[in-house]
Amino acid sequence: MDNKIFITLGSQKFQFNRLLKAIDELCEKGTVDAEDVFAQIGYSDYLPKNFSYKKFLDRDEFSKEMGKADIVITHGGTGAIIGAVKKGKKVIAVPRRAKYGEHVDDHQLQLVGQFKGLQLICECDDAEKIGHALETVKKTTYKEYVSNTQKIISSIDKFIENK
Template sequence: MIFITVGSQKFQFNRLLSEIDKLIGEKKLTEEVFAQTGYSDYIPKNYKYKDFLDRDEFKEIMEKCDKVITHGGTGAIISAVKQGKKVIAIPRLKKYGEHVDNHQIEIVNQFSNMNLICKLDNLVNIVDAIRYIENREFKTYCSNTQKIISSIEKFINN
């Protein structure tokens, strides 16, 4: 199953949601899809969705899926890779009214350069990206939070 999550910021990501809908309608994408659509106003016709998920719903769907397609938000990406999901990330772009600037391009590039995710710049290639991640081995995400906390504690204690 593919889980699409577009975050909870007050920006739409209609471009992604409508492209997935079109591909399912054309039978180019046959895998089950569920989307958390956030503030988008596009209404999917060919897959199940919910505007917002509570923590338990999000966890349940994340556990069911093997692939995640998401925007370039760090929280969404880290949440998926921490659980070993294959991730395709598409940055929200200012020119489409999806965000205030293009900072998600940098975020997606960083995660891609670390070989944690598949970045996608052009939605036309989404079916190819889905096929690509099915057989691709990505690095396992390792948090450095404890290392940072230890460094701060060491600094404070000295």
């Protein structure tokens, strides 16, 4: 069975050409079946030659693409990662780096490291290693995401009741 791949690069005004080029090369070599890849490329100005993409997706389109995917490749944004793991997707997170003009600082390195430490995702610290990350994610079982929102609400309720 081929794994459907959805790439989502967020909506902040930063390019992530490095990641798109790496996926494009894998498709060109035939390592990844281009038919199985769809990307929301955001503000990237590199336009993929070998797989389908759209700059931005509306909520329904995003939900549809996420639903079709087995694997989600994303930048190191908290919302993107949590959104995918909540839906039970295998996630490869590639942190944006300031030195490539992909973000203002390297906070995504720490965020991705935290999610990896929780055994929720596959960390890919270098876009050049995305092929290896794809092989890893296919044969790895990750922990299920458990939200602690209800726990927080309960503790606030208890606090208020005791006032």
